[in-house]
Amino acid sequence: MSKTLIGVMAAALLWVGNPVPCRGEVLAPERFELDLCARLDVAGALAAEGSATSPTEASTPNRWWGVRVNLARSPWSPASEVVSLNLGVWSISHYLLHDPWSDISPETIQRNFKTGLVWDKDGLLMNCLAHPFHGSTYFNIARASGLSFWESVPLALGGSAMWEACMENEPASRSDLIFTTCGGVYLGELFYRLSSRILDGRAGGLERAGREFVAFILNPAGGLHRLFRGDMFRHEPAGNDVRSPFETRYVVGRTRLGNDPFVAVTFRSGDPFAGAASPKAFDFFVHRSRFRFGNNLLFTQSGYGYLGGTRFGRAGAPNHVLGLFLHFDLRKAEAVRLGASSLTGGLVSRFQLGNGARLETALQFGATLLGGFDNPQVRKGPRMDRDYNFGSGAVAKVEAALDLGKWGTLRTNFAQHYLVVLEGTPGVDRAAFLEASYEIPVYKSWTVGVEVVDVRRHSDYRDVSDIQARYADYQLIAGVRF
Numbered sequence: 001m002s003k004t005l006i007g008v009m010a011a012a013l014l015w016v017g018n019p020v021p022c023r024g025e026v027l028a029p030e031r032f033e034l035d036l037c038a039r040l041d042v043a044g045a046l047a048a049e050g051s052a053t054s055p056t057e058a059s060t061p062n063r064w065w066g067v068r069v070n071l072a073r074s075p076w077s078p079a080s081e082v083v084s085l086n087l088g089v090w091s092i093s094h095y096l097l098h099d100p101w102s103d104i105s106p107e108t109i110q111r112n113f114k115t116g117l118v119w120d121k122d123g124l125l126m127n128c129l130a131h132p133f134h135g136s137t138y139f140n141i142a143r144a145s146g147l148s149f150w151e152s153v154p155l156a157l158g159g160s161a162m163w164e165a166c167m168e169n170e171p172a173s174r175s176d177l178i179f180t181t182c183g184g185v186y187l188g189e190l191f192y193r194l195s196s197r198i199l200d201g202r203a204g205g206l207e208r209a210g211r212e213f214v215a216f217i218l219n220p221a222g223g224l225h226r227l228f229r230g231d232m233f234r235h236e237p238a239g240n241d242v243r244s245p246f247e248t249r250y251v252v253g254r255t256r257l258g259n260d261p262f263v264a265v266t267f268r269s270g271d272p273f274a275g276a277a278s279p280k281a282f283d284f285f286v287h288r289s290r291f292r293f294g295n296n297l298l299f300t301q302s303g304y305g306y307l308g309g310t311r312f313g314r315a316g317a318p319n320h321v322l323g324l325f326l327h328f329d330l331r332k333a334e335a336v337r338l339g340a341s342s343l344t345g346g347l348v349s350r351f352q353l354g355n356g357a358r359l360e361t362a363l364q365f366g367a368t369l370l371g372g373f374d375n376p377q378v379r380k381g382p383r384m385d386r387d388y389n390f391g392s393g394a395v396a397k398v399e400a401a402l403d404l405g406k407w408g409t410l411r412t413n414f415a416q417h418y419l420v421v422l423e424g425t426p427g428v429d430r431a432a433f434l435e436a437s438y439e440i441p442v443y444k445s446w447t448v449g450v451e452v453v454d455v456r457r458h459s460d461y462r463d464v465s466d467i468q469a470r471y472a473d474y475q476l477i478a479g480v481r482f
Contacts (some may be wrong), residue, residue, distance in 0.1 A: 085159070109285045135160055144219075341369050348362045398414045413433075445480050
């Protein structure tokens with residue numbers, strides 16, 4: 001059983017935060033009436049940068065190593081929770097599951113420090129999905145405790161470093177440190193903001209239970225904080241909501257090749273051009289999920305979040321944002337499987353073209369800190385699930401959306417990954433992904449259209465045969481936006 005799954009079990013054993021003064025009243029049982037027009041994005045918890053705590057709590061000054069900072073809570077409390085989480089996960093692994101890697105001692109810890117960082121043998125999904133999800137738990141322990149985005153980042157790194165160095169009898173993995181930290185920060189903030197939008201402190205009955213359940217699945221650390229503090233059962237008055245623009249777009253269709261059904265969901269949060277002040281970290285993000293169902297489940301999890309930068313353009317109405325972005329990519333496609341954590345610099349722009357038409361673009365280029373690229377020529381061995389290369393390199397992404405009003409919307413998303421192999425088969429791995437669609441409105445927010453998908457892989461290896469693969473298809477689609 002992976003440490004991600006047992007981590008959720010262990011977290012239930014932990015006290016994850018001191019109770020805070022009540023805000024609102026404990027919910028009384030009430031009859032539930034279904035409201036088909038209810039919106040899921042009306043939340044009692046704040047989705048803005050910072051926390052969902054009251055202004056009084058958020059502005060309480062503290063001193064940390066002599067530096068005066070405004071924290072809702074001392075950073076030592078969430079740090080102790082991260083340590084407790086790691087100890088809880090290890091205890092279940094060692095005493096209940098009897099995992100051999102959990103036999104640790106002062107000698108194994110000393111040996112890990114002496115050995116240093118190594119390349120691990122875990123599978124691609126374990127490294128690029130399970131470890132980032134586990135890192136998101138570290139991150140959201142801090143977020144649920146009232147720390148800001150940047151104040152929560154060290155908790156993700158620290159939790160991963162403690163686990164790698166002390167909680168296993170195997171040498172620390174450099175890939176785990178990078179994927180758990182970078183992927184954990186990305187998924188952590190994504191889950192934090194999505195769960196905050198789903199929660200509604202004014203709801204009751206079955207609706208309240210459903211919202212709390214979905215938010216808990218996305219953000220277990222935040223859910224446990226709400227449970228132990230009593231916020232799960234407390235009525236929050238309206239009026240404290242801070243909303244930012246949010247769009248969810250669903251697309252369904254069936255592939256021409258293979259005749260497989262698929263569903264895609266795009267989350268787009270925030271407007272980087274609106275407001276008097278420049279957006280803060282993750283006030284603007286885009287995440288895309290795609291699942292194709294057939295003989296094999298194929299999927300894409302890809303997105304980016306704004307970290308910081310500057311706005312410029314027309315006086316009083318900026319239409320360009322130049323900034324730094326954190327990227328998360330995990331793709332299991334017909335032609336290639338890859339996972340990557342990247343940092344890019346980028347320019348996001350909006351152009352009003354007249355007659356109601358609008359063009360939005362995003363041009364990004366940067367470095368892939370670490371990525372995994374499937375390679376069947378990497379031979380598996382004892383206790384080795386790795387059939388892929390580790391590599392670092394570059395990534396470029398280009399996005400454009402031309403909104404023509406009643407005449408429809410044209411969208412294109414292109415990504416190019418270039419990785420130099422660091423561990424595996426010496427050489428270079430390349431992959432390009434293109435998605436282009438044209439949709440026309442048919443009724444309110446419902447659309448129909450056509451989509452083209454093109455995936456290309458080209459790997460040049462030094463000592464073995466090169467690998468080239470391509471998958472191209474087009475399909476009819478139907479979509480809806482909320």
